Amino acid sequence: MAEAESHGIVIVGGGICGLATALGLHRKGIASLVLEKSEVLRAEGAGIGVQANGWRALEQLGVAAELRKTAGLITAYHDVWLQGGKSTRDRYPVRTELRCLNRKDLIEALAKDLPAGAIRFGCRIAAVHADPGGHGAVLTMADGATMKAKVLIGCDGGTNSVVAKYLGLPPVRTIPRPVLRGFTSYPHGHPFENEFLRLRVGDFFIGRLPITDNLVHFFVTMAKPAADEGLTGGDLRGVRDLVLRDLEELQCPTEITEVVRRSDPESLNLVTNFWYRPPWEVALRGFRRGVVTVAGDAMHAMGPFIGQGGSAGLEDAVVLARSLARAVGAAAAAGDDSKPPREEDAVVGEALGAYVRERRLRLTLLSLESFIMGVLLVRSPSPAVKLACVAVLVLLGSKSLRHANFDCGRL
Ligand SMILES: Cc1cc2nc3c(=O)[nH]c(=O)nc-3n(C[C@H](O)[C@H](O)[C@H](O)COP(=O)(O)OP(=O)(O)OC[C@H]3O[C@@H](n4cnc5c(N)ncnc54)[C@H](O)[C@@H]3O)c2cc1C
Known part of the structure; x- marks a missing residue:
């Protein structure tokens, strides 16, 4: 039987958090392999x-300046509620940095400075096991090959994280909510303010965010599960037509329907569910087992309710890379970079433990805020529950976006 490949730090998942973690480590002179x-x-x-806290993390990763060129500042929230022929409006300034990025730009910026060969594509991990020799972890690929990792970081998303499963974490919860998203181009400039328009009409929740002077992003969230709406991911133009028909029946303003109608069909994207890990699990569960940990949605999927999942993953990346770099630096300073495996594991394990401890409160508060916002938006709670939810949001400073003031510190 062929001997298993062996690597130092292995990151499962090349999404926002996995790439950011690899980049953070690379900036600290530490190699890793993304699968x-x-x-x-x-x-x-x-x-x-991406909110101010996310931009601070991107600055530490050295990609904020170039990304700011592709995403204009959003200066206000504009909330509109259309119900029974009446409209209620509320407009208030965003006092921290908020920009809407094209995900493609973000992913490419995080990947482009990684050394050649740092990302291995087409590599699905089927399972993770403890190394029988008691050192590191063993990964089994979908094709049956195995790989040994001295350190394993699961950035494999919220839905089916094999690393979260290895850590004994329960599966994330699912809310069936279809969201149609896309981009609309305006070659001669769009006519909108630099504001995040959030519109509630009927059962729909719609967002419109300018990215640049010529590009606008929109999302339309529907209340019924995709199957009930007859929506499938295959025919996205058909989904857009159905959504437009419903919005027109509800007399949704044309400044919204036109954005959806003129959208680039190639840019359309349908998400059928939201995923979240409840705040009590984030507060209490174990996120490390020996030299294995998780980051990003695999640790704290939180749905899109406060728009912080991606930025929280960027913060994780900075804190995790810093913790590991400290451990490596301390070993080097002691002139001891060839410790026996068990001692090496203990040092790395301590670094990962420090990362989890540092992140715990921050992630619990973000998950709590997102969870409560989700209860208000999705569940139509009783007046008493609604009052309690609003009280907690006030305490968390939700309207003033206190969550965006967080600084995860230097890399
Ligand atoms: C509709 C919607 C809107 C959102 N809006 C915002 C927003 O405005 N702002 C914000 O900050 N957040 C937002 N979020 C949340 C944000 O998208 C996520 O938090 C973020 O993408 C999570 O990044 P991640 O890298 O942790 O996971 P993912 O992006 O899920 O990446 C996981 C990666 O792991 C790979 N993978 C999975 N399993 C395996 C395996 N077994 N082997 C190998 N590879 C594997 C996947 O292919 C993927 O590339 C939104 C989410 C949704 C659903």
Whole structure:
């Protein structure tokens, strides 16, 4: 039988968090290998709102300046509620940095400075096991090959993380909510303010965010599960037609329907579910087992309710790379970079433990805020529950975007 390949730091998943973690480690002079199941970078079209905390993390990773060139500042929230022929409006300034990025730009910026061969595509991990020799972890690929990792970081997303499963974490919860997303180009400039328009009409929740003067991102969230709506991922133009028909019946303003109608069909993208890990699991569960840990959605999927999942993953990447770099630096300073495996594991394990401890409160608060926002938006709670939810949001400073003021610190 062929001997298993052996590597130092292995990251499962080449999404936002996996690439950011690899880049953070690379900036600290530490090599890693990203294993990604897709054949190419998963940079399919959708916008992603990145808040001030996310920009601070991107600065530490050395990619903020170039990304700012591709995404204009959003200066206000504009909330509109259309119900029974009446409209309620609320417009308030965004006092921190908020920009909507094309995910493709973000993914490509994170990947492009990684050394050749740092990402291995078409590599789906089927299972993770403890090394029988008691050192590191063993990964089994979908094709049956195995690989040994001295350190394993699971950035393999919220839905089916094999690394989260190895850590004994429960599967994330699912909310069946279809969201149609896409981009609309305006070669001669769009007519909109630099604001995040959030519109509620009937059962729909719609967002419109300018990315540049010529590009606008939109999303339309529907209340019924995709199957009930007759929506499938295959025919996205058909999905767009169905959505437009419903919006027109609800007399949705044409400044919204036109954005959807004129969207680039190639950019359309349908998400059928939201995923989240409840805040009590984020607060209490174990996120490390020996030299194995998780980051990003694999650790704390939180749905899109406060638009922080991606930025929280960027923060994870900075903190994790910093913790590992400290451990490596401490070993080197002690003139001891050839410790016996068990001692090496203990040092790395301590670094990963420090990462989990540092992230715990921050992620619990973000997950709590997102969870409560989800209860308000998705579940139509009783007046008493609604009041309690609003009270918690006030305490968390939700309206003033206190969550965006967080600084994950230097790499
Ligand atoms: C509709 C919607 C809107 C959102 N809007 C925002 C927003 O505006 N702002 C924001 O900050 N966040 C937003 N989010 C959340 C954000 O998209 C996620 O938090 C973020 O993408 C998670 O990144 P990740 O790298 O942890 O996971 P993922 O992006 O899921 O990446 C996981 C990667 O791992 C790979 N993978 C999975 N399993 C394996 C395996 N077994 N072997 C090898 N590779 C594997 C996958 O192919 C993928 O590339 C939104 C989410 C949704 C659903």
